[in-house]
Amino acid sequence: EAGVAQSPRYKIIEKRQSVAFWCNPISGHATLYWYQQILGQGPKLLIQFQNNGVVDDSQLPKDRFSAERLKGVDSTLKIQPAKLEDSAVYLCASSFGGRVGGNTGELFFGEGSRLTVL
């Protein structure tokens, strides 16, 4: 079974530029998450999708961040314009969504996209 795919793995941009990250979840996973993990901290949820609908985006800085999950499969997270404090690893995760059919609801993570803003 293929895991969660993310790209690019690394990105370096200057402040005020834009960047986009892509995520392809595990086939059949209804729920997709984007987390921001700043060095030395725990992952912070930015947005959660259930199929192609947004479940929670309360911590997404909507003036500069946007995300979409068209057709309920892969997703794109965009930052425009980037700030220095956006330097972080952006983790995508997917799950079946809830504890159904014996699933625990555990998250399956991609390798992450490391963003450096200069």
Added chain:
Amino acid sequence: AQKITQTQPGMFVQEKEAVTLDCTYDTSDPSYGLFWYKQPSSGEMIFLIYQGSYDQQNATEGRYSLNFQKARKSANLVISASQLGDSAMYFCAMSAPAGGFKTIFGAGTRLFVKA
């Protein structure tokens, strides 16, 4: 509101000894799940163990066990017979139906295993 608290920024353990990583949580939802994830220096997040709020017994997975004390709202991870490869960041996490099964994470504990 849901919250996860990990109060140990760093822990040291001697190889082959057991270690306990602390986690407390807060939620008003009677149904919830508790998770532990491991993040080695390479960066990938690895699921370790799960405990449901209605589970009667503490969860175990190989050398990992979860000491679940519901009344105290604690879900400590116990690693037995520590190995050098256990050196990593460990995150406690929780999800609940009330939050749309949103999974939130604690700040993490960095474990160092000494030879």
